[in-house]
Structures are given as C-alpha cells and as structure tokens.
Amino acid sequence: MIIEKIELENFMCYSGRQTMKFTEGINVIVGDNGYGKSKLYDAFYWALYDQIFVTEQKKFLGTSEVRSKVVSDKAIFETKEGKVAASVKIIFHDLEKDSIYILRREFTAWKENGALREDRNSELTIQVKGLPFQNAKMITDREEMDKIIEKILPAQIKPYLWFQGEQVESIIDFNQQDTLTRAINVLSSITRYDEIKTVATLASKTARTEYDREVRRLSNDAVRSQELEKQRNDLEVLIERHLKEETEIKENLSRAEEKRELLANKSADAHKVTVLQQKKKDILDQLEELNKSFDDEQIAFHRKMFRNKWVLKGTRELVEIYSKRYDQYDQQRIAANIATPRLPIDVPEPIYLQRMLDQERCLVCDREAKKGTEPYDMIAALLHRSDNKSNLATSPAHKQNFSTDFKRLYQNGLSLAHRIDDIDEDIADTLNKINNQRNRIKTTAKALQDTEKEIENLLIAASINADQAQQIDAEYYVQNEKIIDFVDRLARVSQKLESFRNELRGVNDQLRSLVKTEIPAWLTEKQQVLSDFEIIAFSTRDRVFSNLIQQLETEANRHYEAMTAGNKSARGRIKLKKLPNQNYMPEIIDEKGSPLLGSNTSNLILVKLAAIMAIVSAKSSAGIVDFYTLITDAPTSVFGEDYTIGFCKTISKVYKQSIVMSKEFYKNQQLQEELLNNPEINVGKVYVITPSIRESERINRNTLSTTIETLK
Amino acid sequence: MTKEEIYKNYLKDPLLFEKRILSNDKAEKLKFSDDTGIKLLEILKMAIDGNVDQDSESVISRKINAYLNK
Numbered sequence: 001m002i003i004e005k006i007e008l009e010n011f012m013c014y015s016g017r018q019t020m021k022f023t024e025g026i027n028v029i030v031g032d033n034g035y036g037k038s039k040l041y042d043a044f045y046w047a048l049y050d051q052i053f054v055t056e057q058k059k060f061l062g063t064s065e066v067r068s069k070v071v072s073d074k075a076i077f078e079t080k081e082g083k084v085a086a087s088v089k090i091i092f093h094d095l096e097k098d099s100i101y102i103l104r105r106e107f108t109a110w111k112e113n114g115a116l117r118e119d120r121n122s123e124l125t126i127q128v129k130g131l132p133f134q135n136a137k138m139i140t141d142r143e144e145m146d147k148i149i150e151k152i153l154p155a156q157i158k159p160y161l162w163f164q165g166e167q168v169e170s171i172i173d174f175n176q177q178d179t180l181t182r183a184i185n186v187l188s189s190i191t192r193y194d195e196i197k198t199v200a201t202l203a204s205k206t207a208r209t210e211y212d213r214e215v216r217r218l219s220n221d222a223v224r225s226q227e228l229e230k231q232r233n234d235l236e237v238l239i240e241r242h243l244k245e246e247t248e249i250k251e252n253l254s255r256a257e258e259k260r261e262l263l264a265n266k267s268a269d270a271h272k273v274t275v276l277q278q279k280k281k282d283i284l285d286q287l288e289e290l291n292k293s294f295d296d297e298q299i300a301f302h303r304k305m306f307r308n309k310w311v312l313k314g315t316r317e318l319v320e321i322y323s324k325r326y327d328q329y330d331q332q333r334i335a336a337n338i339a340t341p342r343l344p345i346d347v348p349e350p351i352y353l354q355r356m357l358d359q360e361r362c363l364v365c366d367r368e369a370k371k372g373t374e375p376y377d378m379i380a381a382l383l384h385r386s387d388n389k390s391n392l393a394t395s396p397a398h399k400q401n402f403s404t405d406f407k408r409l410y411q412n413g414l415s416l417a418h419r420i421d422d423i424d425e426d427i428a429d430t431l432n433k434i435n436n437q438r439n440r441i442k443t444t445a446k447a448l449q450d451t452e453k454e455i456e457n458l459l460i461a462a463s464i465n466a467d468q469a470q471q472i473d474a475e476y477y478v479q480n481e482k483i484i485d486f487v488d489r490l491a492r493v494s495q496k497l498e499s500f501r502n503e504l505r506g507v508n509d510q511l512r513s514l515v516k517t518e519i520p521a522w523l524t525e526k527q528q529v530l531s532d533f534e535i536i537a538f539s540t541r542d543r544v545f546s547n548l549i550q551q552l553e554t555e556a557n558r559h560y561e562a563m564t565a566g567n568k569s570a571r572g573r574i575k576l577k578k579l580p581n582q583n584y585m586p587e588i589i590d591e592k593g594s595p596l597l598g599s600n601t602s603n604l605i606l607v608k609l610a611a612i613m614a615i616v617s618a619k620s621s622a623g624i625v626d627f628y629t630l631i632t633d634a635p636t637s638v639f640g641e642d643y644t645i646g647f648c649k650t651i652s653k654v655y656k657q658s659i660v661m662s663k664e665f666y667k668n669q670q671l672q673e674e675l676l677n678n679p680e681i682n683v684g685k686v687y688v689i690t691p692s693i694r695e696s697e698r699i700n701r702n703t704l705s706t707t708i709e710t711l712k
Numbered sequence: 713m714t715k716e717e718i719y720k721n722y723l724k725d726p727l728l729f730e731k732r733i734l735s736n737d738k739a740e741k742l743k744f745s746d747d748t749g750i751k752l753l754e755i756l757k758m759a760i761d762g763n764v765d766q767d768s769e770s771v772i773s774r775k776i777n778a779y780l781n782k
Contacts, residue, residue, distance in 0.1 A: 530780070540724075543725070
C-alpha cells in the first residue's frame with residue numbers, strides 16, 4: 001500500500017490547492033523551522049485519524065476540539081461571506097491487488113457577517129477502485145470504512161511507521177523494559193506461536209481434566225481419592241501462587257539490575273566522592289583539634305611568663321648582685337655586733353644541727369663529733385644560739401632589723417636561681433612546639449585543599465553534585481542489596497516450586513495407584529500427546545523467539561553500521577539484552593560485551609531506529625516494509641550530516657516507500673546534492689516548502705500560504 | 713509466515729527426536745500437506761491451520777480434543 005498523492009486544500013498553512021506526488025523510495029519534504037513540515041505530517045494524520053498534533057498541549061486532538069484551526073487562516077481571512085473549507089485527499093495504491101483507495105476528509109466553516117460558524121466534526125469519504133482503470137466506488141458503510149483504514153495502516157503497527165521525531169524516544173523507551181518486547185510481539189509473527197501455546201495449554205488442560213475424572217471414576221477408594229484430589233488442588237494453587245511470586249521477583253530483579261546498571265557508570269565516581277567527603281570531614285575534625293590546641297598553647301604561652309618563671313629570664317646577674325649586697329649587709333651587722341660573726345641564726349637549720357648531735361658527726365665537714373668533745377660542744381652552741389639573741393646590742397644605724405626579710409629574699413633568690421638557667425630552654429621548647437603546631441595546621445589545611453580539589457574534579461568529570469554523589473552511592477548500594485535479596489528469594493521460590501511439583505507428581509502417582517482396572521489406553525495416550533504438544537509449543541516459541549532476537553540483533557547492527565558509516569566516532573554495537581523478567585532491551589556494547597556507556601543522543605536515537613527497522617524488515621514481519629509507508633517528521637533533527645545521509649540510505653533500502661520531513665537539507669546545499677545524487681539512496685520525490693508571506697504582514701497568518709518547489 | 717514455515721519450526725523441536733517420533737531426515741522432508749499418521753504432528757497441523765485461518769483458541773482446542781477422542 002503506497003501513497004501516490006496528497007492533495008491539500010486550505011489545510012492549515014497550505015492555502016489554496018496544493019498537490020504532492022510520491023513514488024517508491026525515500027520521498028523528502030525539506031523546509032526550515034515553522035515552514036509547514038509538521039503541518040504536512042498533520043495532514044496525513046488528520047485524513048486517516050481525524051486528529052492533529054497541537055504543539056502547545058503536546059498531544060493529538062480531534063477535529064471537534066480544534067475545529068477551524070485546521071482551516072487556513074488566509075482562506076478564512078479572504079472569505080467575506082459563505083463557506084470556507086479545509087480538505088485533505090490521499091490516494092493509496094495497494095500494489096498487491098492493484099486497487100486504489102481515495103480518502104478525503106473535509107472540515108467546513110461559514111463566514112456570516114464577519115463571524116465564523118464552525119461545524120463540529122469533519123467528514124470522511126472513501127472511494128475504492130478495484131483496478132486503476134475502473135470507476136471509483138463510494139464506500140458508505142462505516143464498518144467497511146474502518147476496515148479500509150485498518151487495511152491502509154493497521155492500528156497496532158501505526159506507532160512504528162508513522163511517528164514524529166520526538167516520539168522515537170517512547171517507541172523504544174530505555175526506561176520501560178517491555179517496549180522492545182512489545183514492538184517485537186506486534187511487528188513480528190511471534191504472536192502466532194503465543195497463540196498456539198494458548199491452544200496447547202487449553203487442550204492439555206481439558207485432557208487432564210478428562211483423565212482425572214476417569215481416574216476418580218475408576219478409583220477403588222473414593223474417600224482416599226477425594227483426599228488426594230484436594231491435596232492436588234491445594235498444591236496447584238500453591239504452585240500458581242509461587243509462579244506469580246516468581247514472576248514478580250523476576251520483574252523486581254530486572255528493575256533493580258536496570259537501575260544498578262544505570263548507576264554503575266556514576267557509582268564508581270560517586271563512591272570515590274563519598275570516601276573523599278569522609279576524608280575531608282576527618283581532616284576538618286583534625287584541623288579543628290589542631291587549631292584548638294594551638295589556641296590553648298597561645299594562651300598558655302602568656303601564662304608561662306609567671307607559671308614557668310619566664311619573667312626571670314636574664315636575671316641571673318640580679319641574683320648575684322643581690323647576694324653580694326646581702327653579704328655586705330650581713331657583714332655590716334656582724335661588724336656592728338648586731339649579728340654574730342659566725343653563721344646566721346638557723347644556719348644550718350636546727351633539724352640538721354640536732355641530727356648532727358644525734359649522729360655525733362658534723363655533716364658540714366663530715367667528721368666525728370663525739371659527745372663531750374669540742375666539735376660536739378660547738379654544734380650544741382650553734383643550736384642554742386637563739387636563746388642568746390637578747391644579748392645582742394643594736395646600733396642606731398641598724399635600728400630596723402630587715403635581716404629576716406633580706407634573708408628570705410636571698411633564699412628565694414637561691415631557689416629561683418636554679419630555674420633561671422632552664423628558662424631559655426623552656427621558652428625554646430615552647431616556641432618549637434608552637435611552630436610544630438603551626439606547621440601541622442598548614443599541612444593539614446593543604447591536605448584539606450587537595451581533597452576538596454579532588455572532590456571538585458570528580459564531580460565535574462561525573463557531572464554530578466555532592467548531594468547527587470551521595471545519593472548515587474547510597475542508591476547503588478541499595479540496588480545491589482536488593483539484587484542480592486531478590487536472587488536469594490528467587491532461588492528459594494524455585495526450590496519451593498520444585499518441591500511442590502515433586503509432591504504433585506507423587507500425589508498423581510498415588511491417585512493412579514488407586515485405580516485397579518485399566519484406564520482406557522486412548523485416554524492415556526491423549527493426555528500424553530497433548531502434554532507433549534504443550535511442551536513442544538512452549539519450547540518452539542522460545543526457540544523461535546531466541547532465533548528472532550539473534551536475527552534482529554544482526555539486522556539492527558547492519559542498519560546501525562550503515563547509518564553511522566559516515567561518522568568516525570565510537571559507536572559500539574547493539575546487543576539485545578535479555579532481562580530476568582524475559583523482556584529484551586537494546587544496549588550499546590563494546591568488543592568485550594561490556595556496556596559502552598555515555599553514548600550521545602544521536603547514537604541512542606539511531607539504536608532505537610535500527611531496532612525498529614530490524615523488526616519491521618525481519619523476514620517474519622509479514623512484509624510490513626513492503627506493504628506500508630513510513631512517514632516520519634523530523635527524525636534527523638538531532639543528527640549531524642553523516643548520520644542524516646546514513647539514515648536516508650538505510651531507510652531507502654529498508655522501506656519500499658518512505659516520506660520524511662526534514663530541515664537538515666534546507667540550507668545545506670552539499671547535503672541536498674548528496675541526497676539527490678548519491679547512488680546508494682533510492683530517492684523518490686523531493687520537495688522544498690517555503691512560506692509565502694509579506695514581511696510587513698508576518699504579525700499574523702492572514703496572508704500565509706506555502707510554496708512547494710519540486711527538486712526531484 | 714506461511715503454514716509450511718511455522719510447521720517446519722515445530723518439527724525442529726528436540727522432543728520429537730528424544731521420543732523417536734521423528735528422525736532428522738524425515739523432519740526435513742516432511743511437508744505440511746503430508747499425512748503422517750502421528751497424532752502429535754497432526755494436532756500440530758490442526759493448531760497451525762486454525763491459527764492462520766483465525767479460528768479462536770477454544771475452537772481449535774475443541775477440534776484437537778475431538779480428533780484425539782476418536
């Protein structure tokens with residue numbers, strides 16, 4: 001069924017009557033943004049399905065909702081009074097039967113006193129010519145008209161043959177696991193095998209019921225039979241339930257694996273970021289501690305001026321000066337008979353003098369001082385000196401006795417003097433410590449800076465922010481855990497199913513053993529034959545489907561390679577990956593079979609288009625590409641020149657007829673030349689559409705019409 | 713896909729060879745129109761026939777059961 005011609009009359013931007021003819025091969029309508037390419041796509045769609053795509057609402061709406069919007073503004077503006085109508089007529093040619101179908105849809109409005117009165121609905125007429133030379137016969141039966149539309153383009157394959165560029169995303173949606181499987185089911189003959197499976201299951205079930213009824217009838221022990229049948233029913237219910245659970249777990253497992261794979265690319269980086277974030281946190285804690293310690297040390301530094309006697313730094317000379325002065329003072333006191341010439345009172349201290357007496361030994365010169373000897377008496381005299389101090393005379397010059405205070409100062413000085421020598425070292429140690437702390441703070445701050453830089457670089461490379469990194473890492477872990485859990489649960493359910501099936505076999509054997517007479521041979525044979533039929537139906541379906549997948553993969557790669565031939569970037573190859581829930585998803589892999597992640601949008605769109613083309617062109621697809629026209633609006637909008645030409649070459653080889661709206665050829669003369677002259681492109685008609693509107697009147701569409709120029 | 717092609721796919725099933733219902737050689741030469749006398753193959757053809765002729769699944773199943781009841 002190819003499209004021979006479309007005639008537009010006052011349809012949207014196509015004011016007046018406009019015609020475009022089409023042939024086999026790739027027919028291209030070229031125009032810049034807003035020139036009417038999508039409106040042409042709308043014309044096809046409106047003629048068959050009474051709908052146009054409303055850009056503002058991003059959805060298709062029926063004529064009853066859009067009404068006079070389908071009519072050219074220019075036609076409405078120029079009509080003063082009376083009828084103004086928009087129509088689209090398409091002529092389809094069934095090449096197999098050589099019959100012609102003429103579809104015409106019209107919408108009418110009336111201008112009355114400047115106001116526009118609109119019909120609510122459009123009107124569709126269909127004419128059929130059994131053979132091209134025959135007269136066209138009008139079809140009035142609504143059901144027959146629907147059948148003809150279904151024949152022109154079956155509803156279930158429409159999404160894969162008539163689509164706008166942005167719809168490619170949803171035809172095979174990487175986020176919806178069953179879209180490819182659905183496409184395969186719709187476009188290939190695999191559904192036949194599914195239907196035969198259903199027949200086999202039904203027939204087998206009927207035979208089993210019949211067989212079981214016979215076993216029950218022939219049983220020697222009706223009571224026991226009944227018990228076993230109940231047991232069997234319960235087991236069948238359990239098996240059914242576990243099968244559902246198994247399916248559900250497989251679905252969940254599929255989804256989790258899918259999510260994990262999506263995250264895999266970024267999770268390695270995200271994990272690194274998480275680890276680095278933790279490292280950063282530890283460094284920050286360390287830095288805080290170091291800073292606190294440094295501050296404490298700074299405060300302590302000042303306190304040490306007094307606690308560690310640093311104030312005495314450089315006072316050794318003062319101690320010596322004071323010692324001399326004190327000695328002079330003491331000498332003067334002795335000379336003035338104020339003090340004894342001998343040692344001052346309490347020097348040595350009384351406890352040591354007493355010790356000497358007790359030990360009968362002088363501790364100063366380390367000699368014996370036996371009791372009764374002179375040394376002993378002298379020591380005793382020193383001990384009892386204080387008893388005699390009232391005998392000491394005082395001179396006017398030494399009226400105030402400061403000897404005790406001076407002595408105390410002298411003694412204090414003596415004790416502090418020992419520490420003066422250590423002060424410099426103490427200060428040096430402290431300064432060293434502070435310096436070390438300062439250096440550690442500097443090093444730690446640098447480590448923090450480096451870590452932050454590393455984190456920043458990772459985030460930029462992975463195109464994520466810190467929060468996302470954390471989420472990805474956490475989510476990857478969660479999905480991983482889910483997968484482990486689902487795999488485990490799947491194994492347990494499978495085990496249970498095996499056990500129930502074994503039990504069921506046992507129950508069936510027991511039931512059969514209760515039958516003492518012969519079960520009719522034909523019945524046993526019937527049950528066996530149908531059981532075999534069911535097994536073969538299922539395994540053949542799986543085998544055919546696997547082969548189909550392989551075939552599709554090969555075809556898809558052939559188309560993919562053809563479309564990307566002109567481009568030099570890495571493209572990988574297409575793999576139709578089987579998911580645990582038995583769905584298939586296309587992915588791009590490298591030579592090792594690992595996913596080639598990070599492919600650009602163009603490649604992904606081409607993968608989807610290649611997959612669709614593989615399905616429609618597969619041998620088992622009932623000649624879709626020969627029977628039906630591909631109509632697509634702006635599928636090449638994300639492609640570069642190489643991909644655009646590759647796409648055109650492949651499309652022209654795969655589909656008997658295609659109509660492609662594209663802006664890529666509009667200003668690109670070279671690309672246009674390539675399209676028209678490349679021997680590998682089976683090119684049909686090529687049109688260039690441009691709006692015809694005066695510059696001063698571009699504020700509205702009252703004078704808008706579209707010029708169609710035929711390039712080929 | 714023709715009835716012949718669909719039938720050929722079923723004839724490749726390993727169960728037919730395991731149960732010695734059919735040999736490889738015979739499977740390759742067999743045509744859809746051949747009367748095999750093998751009940752399993754005949755009901756396969758009935759299922760294919762009915763499916764291509766767009767009979768409902770229950771109708772096909774009943775026909776098969778009736779055939780095997782003879």
